[in-house]
Amino acid sequence: MKLKLTWLMTLFMAFVMQLSFAQEKVVSGVITSAADGMPVPGANVIVKGTQRGQQTDFDGKYSLNVSAGETLVFSFVSLLTKEVVVGASNTLNVALEEDVSVLEEVVIVGYGTKSTVNETSAASVVGAEQLEDRPIATVNNLLKGNATGVVINQGSGQPGAGSVVRIRGISSLNAGTDPLYVIDGVPVVSGDYTRNNTTSDVLSTLNSNDIESMTVLKDASATALYGARAANGVILITTKRGTSGEPSYSFSVETGFNSKAVEGPKTLNAAQWAEVTDEGLVNALGPAYAGYTNDVLNPNGVDTNWADAIERKAASQQQVNFSVNGGSDKLRYYTSLGYFDQEGIINNSSFNRTTGRMKIDYKLTDKITIGQNINAGLTNLKTLSDGGGFANPMLAKYFARPSDPLRNDDGTYFIGTNLNNPRMSNGLFNVPMLLENNFNKARTLKLTGITDLSYDIMEGLNFSSRLSLDQTIIEEDAYQNPRHGDGFTVDGRSYAYDTRVFDYVFQNSLNYDFTLGDKNNFSVLLVQEAQKNQYRNVSAAAEGYGKEGFYTVSVGSNDLEANGARTQYTNAAYLASGSYDYDGKYFIDGAFRREGNSNFAESNKWGSFWSISGAWDIAKEGLFNEATVNKMKLRVSYGQVGNASIGSTSSIDYFSFGGEYGGRIPLYVGGVANPDLTWEVNKPLNFGLDFGFFNNRLTGSFDYFIKKTEDLLYSIPLSLTSGLTLASGATSKFVNAGALENRGYEVSLGAKVFKGEFNWDTKINFSYVENELTSLLENDVVNGTKILREGESINTYYMRKWAGVDTANGDPLWYINGKDGATTNDYTQATRELQGNSLPNYTGGFINNFSYKGFSVQTLFTFALDYKVYDGWAAYTQSGGQYSLNYPGYANNLDRWQNPGDNALNPKAVYNTGNQNSATSTRFLYDGDHIRFSNLQIGYDVTKVLPSEMFKSVLIYVRGTNLYTYKFDDLLEYDPETRTSGVIDLDLPPLKSYTFGVKVSF
Amino acid sequence: MKNIYKILFGGLLLVTVMSCNDEFLENEQFSTTPQNVTSVGDLQALMYGALVEARDVTYYGRDMIIYGSVRSDLAYNTVASGRFRGPSQFSMLSTDAYARDTFTKIYQVIAQLNIIINSDFQDAARANEIMNVKGQALVLRANAYFDLLKLYGQEHSGGTLGVPLVLAYSGTGSEKPSRSTLVETHAQIAADFEAGVTSISNSGLASSSKDLINIHAANGLAARYYLYKGTTQADNASLQLAYDHASDVINNGSYTVIGADLYVNSFAQNKTSSNSIFEIEVGTQAKLGTTSIAYMYSDNGYGDINALPGFIASFSAVDVRADLINGNNVDTKYPLIDGSNSIKILRYEEVLLTRAEANLRLGINAAEADSDVNAVVTNRDLPAYAGITLAETLEERKKELFFEGIRYFDMLRLGMDIPGWTPAGTLDNTYLYGNTKLAFAIPQRELDVNPNMQPNPGY
Known part of the structure; x- marks a missing residue:
């Protein structure tokens, strides 16, 4: 494959290059770097005024047909170009000096190029x-x-x-x-x-x-x-x-x-979801709802990891x-x-x-x-x-209930039980x-x-x-x-x-x-x-x-x-x-x-x-x-x-x-x-x-x-x-x-x-x-x-400032003035302030x-x-129980207020709460x-x-x-x-x- | 060889000069046309455009119908999908998208209508058509301001303010109107209705297409408005106008009450049902899909807006209207789940019930009230009334027009307290008549840009 390509390219080159056959003698040598004496592979050697030339090999060697009196131009990126007139010798080793102005390369600027030496712009x-x-x-x-x-x-x-x-x-x-x-x-x-x-x-x-x-x-x-x-x-x-x-x-x-x-945020498993949800239902609707545990919410004991799916x-x-x-x-x-x-x-x-x-x-x-x-x-x-x-799969990851199965027993995807409206249990x-x-x-x-x-x-x-x-x-x-x-x-x-x-x-x-x-x-x-x-x-x-x-x-x-x-x-x-x-x-x-x-x-x-x-x-x-x-x-x-x-x-x-x-x-x-x-x-x-x-x-x-x-x-x-x-x-x-x-x-x-x-x-x-x-x-x-x-x-962000959870009763709190000091559990009483950018x-x-x-x-x-x-x-996804029943949300919902004195990330879980705890803040x-x-x-x-x-x-x-x-x-x-x-x-x-x-x- | 280059560079120079003249920089438009009315067709097209805007989900396409149903003793919102939380649970903030979007859309419709109404385009040969389309625009504008008044006016929330009246299209966006009073707003609505009815009538053109406003639709909408004003303000003159406009429809229109056997199916009919006076066409091309009313009402969609158990239980076993309710879903009034049904704005049954109510309130003709209401109920498989009372009329109105965006505004004009429901359909709170939350919030977006705009209290 490679050979074929090389051959093709050579053929191509033969069309476009006008090769010169002015045959006199072969000059060869090694190009080294003056700074460290190491050979320079890939350096260009060109006979000045002609199209003849080649690049040095891995060992810095070159070999070229030239006639005496012609000038060889040796060049390599970051080294100073050197010209040498071919004399009697058939060997011409060249050490190239380092180009101090190497960083003064040409840069591309608008409508042309410019040497960095001349550059006046940023x-x-x-x-x-x-x-x-x-x-x-x-x-x-x-x-x-x-x-x-x-x-x-x-x-x-x-x-x-x-x-x-x-x-x-x-x-x-x-x-x-x-x-x-x-x-x-x-x-x-x-x-x-x-x-x-x-x-x-x-x-x-x-x-x-x-x-x-x-x-x-x-x-x-x-x-x-x-x-x-x-x-x-x-x-x-x-x-x-x-x-x-x-x-x-x-x-x-x-x-x-x-x-x-x-x-990214982790998800809740079925038992965790049921725990938070039931707590929210009880807090919202009373002890009669205490039975909405995993067994009830999830009678088939399904535990789907939607993220994996x-x-x-x-x-x-x-x-x-x-x-x-x-x-x-x-x-x-x-x-x-x-x-x-x-x-x-x-x-x-x-x-x-x-x-x-x-x-x-x-x-x-x-x-x-x-x-x-x-x-x-x-x-x-x-x-x-x-x-x-x-x-949106990222939405499904946090919104799908773990109690819905991914697939039915026969291996097909579970798409709900209502044939007129095939959806999962929460409508998703x-x-x-x-x-x-x-x-x-x-x-x-x-x-x-x-x-x-x-x-x-x-x-x-x-x-x-x-x-x-x-x-x-x-x-x-x-x-x-x-x-x-x-x-x-x-x-x-x-x-x-x-x-x-x-x-x-x-x-x-x-x-x-x-x-x-x-x-x-x-x-x-x-x-x-x-x-x-x-x-x-x-x-x-x-x-x-x-x-x-x-x-x-x-x-x-x-x-x-x-x-x-x-x-x-x-x-x-x-x-x-x-x-x-x-x-x-x-x-x-x-x-x-x-x-x-x-x-x-x-x-x-x-x-x-x-x-x-x-x-x-x-x-x-x-x-x-x-x-x-x-x-x-x-x-x-x-x-x-x-x-x-x-x-x-x-x-x-x-x-x-x-x-x-x-x-x-x-x-x-x-x-x-x-x-x-x-x-x-x-x-x-x-x-x-x-x-x-x-x-x-x-x-x-x-x-x-x-x-x-x-x-x-x-x-x-x-x-x-x-x-x-x-x-x-x-x-x-x-x-x-x-x-x-x-x-x-x-x-x-x-x-x-x-x-x-x-x-x-x-x-x-x-x-x-x-x-x-x-x-x-x-x-x-x-x-x-x-x-x-x-x-x-x-x-600049402009919103109410969250003051954490009331350790006494699990209410959400916001700073009244949007910055510091007094707090309130009434979202509408808190004012919006600048909150960074x-x-x-x-x-x-x-x-x-x-x-x-x-x-x-x-x-x-x-x-x-x-x-x-x-x-x-x-x-x-972090709604303080408001949407937990339908949309489980992040795993961090587990970190919620439960008892007086709790210092929790999230407020008390309350199903369908109107306390605006998850409103913009x-x-x-x-x-x-x-x-x-x-x-x-x-x-x-x-x-x-x-x-x-x-x-x-x-x-x-x-x-x-x-x-x-x-x-x-x-x-x-x-x-x-x-x-x-x-x-x-x-x-x-x-x-x-x-x-x-x-x-x-x- | 040299010449080739000369020709080449000469050519380049020519192209250069050509490519930089002003014509090159012309702003070429492919899908807009300058803002000039140059034919009757343009005026009519603007009317169609206004109706297209009105069928948007933020207005008659969904929201207006839902507002009028969910804030009432008919329906509750399970908020399973989270939609209509603010309007249904009275938890609206001034930044509420529903309050903002409906306000925006209605004024967009009005702008479109104002161009028609104020157009000085003349065409002597087609003066009737111009008069007719201007009449339609006036009626639709009156109705638009009526809707704004019902949602944002302070009539039932303890204030005196109406809504801003914008009566001409400026095209500059420089208007910063303040709110007119309730009195001024009512005056404008009444004037537009009267001028519209007169204009359509004088044009002598009768449209048979139910998706445009003809003389009967104009009278019927006017009757609805005057009944609202008359009951709200205990104003007999308005009730008389309601009676008169309704009578005009009943006497001169060729509409009939839909029979019991066809009743449920009639809601699936687009623009063909004999009881339909005005509908806003939707159709398959513009179907509203998941944003449709059907999607909110049916369990085959979000199914969030459910009928209250108490309301369902209020129907007699033989009442055909109960067939519209499936479980707690009202999924046959807007039956197509893809939201392609045209939206029925005015039905003949409502006009009859409106006249009966105005009649009874004014004590004009008890027998006629009986016959008006009986024309409806006997076609619902119910026995006829003899000596019908006002309360019975109102109950029939509630059962006939439920979930069609009417009930909330009926309750308001009757001075009733408005119940708020939990997502489980149990009573959450009662908003006493006069509560500031009975008026929608004036959108914060408007207050932010318009210093003359007064907010509604309570938001």
Whole structure:
């Protein structure tokens, strides 16, 4: 197989490489590192001015046909390139010096690349080594702990689930808060486009093994280039491209299994449930009910463990990746295939992905380069009902009675005794039956093609043009069986939903780099960009499936739904940016972008965005020893970007259509004409310091920022009497009003503690962000468990404060003033107060990588501190006996008040109590603070003991993901990582994975 | 070769210029149209839209019917599914979703109606149709304010406030109305009913479709309102209007009381039953499924709203109406568990019982009262009354219209105390007439944004 591939690739190369046969003599030698004298495998040796060359083998050896007088160029990443003229000798050994500026790599920035030396902005870069082979489906999750200023909430353990990414806090109330994703220079759609699945992310069609780097752009200087969509930060994803040289292959295979990262609340068994329930009945209705013990409530002595019935015994995890890259100085290619398969810990929840990528750059002439970048990603997702859906397995876990059997004696599922309404004894569904017979599936195909053209008009002046076509096709199928569950009353139901998003981006840019005198370096960039995004969907559903096993809509006897929708938006922009530096010491950058967006009214379509930034590298002033202080760069940036994430009907009033009335066509009034609506303005101010000491063995950066958002796109609630209630149920309109601020700092410190045979690299990323609503059109807007109040964070909880259980009589108590002091057992007498916020203020990661000879150990700890999570279902599952009879709830219901003097977690169990004990209060608000051992990889490179001519490396590894989670709050039983809202909503718990893999390079 | 590049770059430049003009940034809409009425069809479509909104579960699709049934001496809520806990157990908070959602939906219907009522669209050739649809809108608006008044007004909870009257669609959302008084609210409802009846009548158009408001539906709804006002306020003029509007339906409509043999089945009929005057169409496409009334009433759904044992026992053994009750489930008044039955808003039997009650209260014609009530009861397999009393009329009304969203408001207008029931169907508490909890909470959501809105006390 491998040989065949090699042969194929060789054939391919033969087509595209113009091989030269100027045959004179053979020069060979060994390339070593000057620092430690070790051979350097994989270094490039190229004959200058030709396409001839090769890479060194495992022992650092090369052998090349050259003629005397030609120049050989020796190069390797992180080592200084060396040129040697071929003389009389046939042996040429070269020792390459270490490149002190290794950390001054080129980084990908908006619309191009930049040397970090010139960088004046705040950006975090995460390299391929942190992204490859992780058992995590969606690439943005991998930023967790690896980049400063980024908070990622996965929220659900559903494989392929969407995550919420927040860069430097939340900078908007009602407009979008997701960052802009830019893949290979093209802004792309992200997020969940499924309509009949609980969670997904189109970014999950991307294979993280194809990614060279992810750059998080945070301040104005970095993001202003993206104008009206940059307010929430920008994540640049750069995929791998070929490097000149012989084909380099990589093959990896990994397998393992998944379980829960955090166990979650335990359930009650039948006897425990009966005990709590009977006590509640007696307390509510008197001693006459004392007989409702396990024998009565559960005469058949059933004791079903519903958690076991819904959970997979072993959820598997697999991935296989193959890539090859190489090229000549005319052509470079990278191509890959990948397969990823992950099962959730609940039956019927899974995700798999197949990806193929081809990236080719070809130099047509000396001046013209064309490139083609094609990616196809196919994912298959199976999700489950969530939240309060009766089919939600997490709900069934806590709501199903243990006294109901899972199966009948004949092995079929128990679905109750009423044939007209097959339900379990408490009216719920047998969810394991549904997991086996129902499904919600999404098949997503994302095809992206980017065509690049680059024309070097003259020295320093380049024109380039790029066209990106991006089509996302999502086919969703769902089925509810006719025997039991939601499909029963309608004889089964199936849905077929089709969703398509087509996005094209057309960019033209002109870049001019020039130097005046010796030291005045200028770079000017002009860009024109146009984007059109077209969305459409078609939905069909039918009911009445006489026979099971048929899901096609046309089989259904009763058509339920035939819908279609279309929306589109367009975006046009002109951009100018320039940068200047003097001798690599002083830097000034500026950018201006004029952008138009179709979603705004005629008079407000266009907006202007800009930034200015400067930097001064004090290390270059000669004040310090150059070897000790390699870099000490002060940076400052300020600018104005925008947020235009609103819908296409946000600025207009209209009549809308839909549905029927007795066969007649209705019209509905909707929307508010809003010609003044405009962008939300975001003004980030950033101060930064980058430093490198001791030959860059100790490096790091510090950033302080104040990010102000003005003219907030605020969805102001309108009087319900206005009748302006939208289909979504909201009675509101957008206005530009109010302001908020995110302030914080970020510290990133890296050190090469040991270097040589034993290597120890360590890095810590630490971010702090605080949010303050500085002005609001209306004060104290209470929304469920949260409040918007001037001077407070926008994520502030607002509820009554739990004061525990009255030890004398078991009553629930709340603080009257919402803080402290006097208590009351009357819920309505207690006032609501601020109770902390739902977004972590402190986040970060701690990375340690060790290697010794062939052994390597990589570790990542992540943490999030200072935030609270609210258990949104505890009102039922920990109800103080109120719902115990029907819904057993958590095992912690056992810890209840029974006798005077009891110091219990829960109040006296009273069936159907009206004491509001489980109504919203801090009783169910927990500290989410946690530290997680996110990644441990222990690997061994077999080639270190079994040197091979064939393989560059054969890495065998075991990896643990989310191995251990330390929660600061003992009472919190759920995983502390939840939705951005902080609400635990009976979601699938995040995964813990153990994987074993082999990665071969040759 | 060079020329190819020139052509290529020239082409790029052209596309560049083309892609950035203002046309490129036009906000193209695919499923909405500008807010202009340009035909009679638009006005009628807005009327259909209002009725679609009214069939939402938060209004006639479910909640309004359940409120009128569960807060009474007819029904209790087992709260097995947790639904209607606030309304049925009088444990409503100002943040209660039921209080908020029904308030929201009714005003949404009113906004839709206000556009029709205030439209200045003219079409001389179709002036009758315009007059007719405006009349329908006025009647439906009167009925909507009547519903708001019954739920949120302080008439039975010791206050003087009615509900905010919004009579024009602003489209700006800038309105922050205060509550009109009970007197003002009543005046507006009466004016809308009268104007609506006149307008439909003058249009000369007779709709035979039971899912739209024709002249009889207009008169019948007006009669229901005037009976409510007349009994609540002991106002004979209103009772006379109730009598007159009901008489109009009885004398001029071609409706009949449904016979005993067809009675149970008649509730399964959509828009065809001879006793039905006005229904809100649902149908299979818009069926309400698990959010339907049927799902709340039937044990084949949640089955949370059950008939009280005492009420079940009150039926005579031969009374066909008892056949609607199966165990303690009333599962044949809204028989289809998928919630596709159209919602019956006004039946001929109610109009007869309304006239009989107004008649007896005013002492107009005892024989006619007998015949009105007997037209109903003899078709229920019961013996005819001779010299019927007011109490007997009210008892028949209760038995005829139970679980149809009428009883709670009847009890209120009769000044009765309202019982609250435990989930087991035993008496939990009695809310004396005048108790603040007899009016729903003005939603906190509205109080939060509208400083002029006065809350209802007790929440």
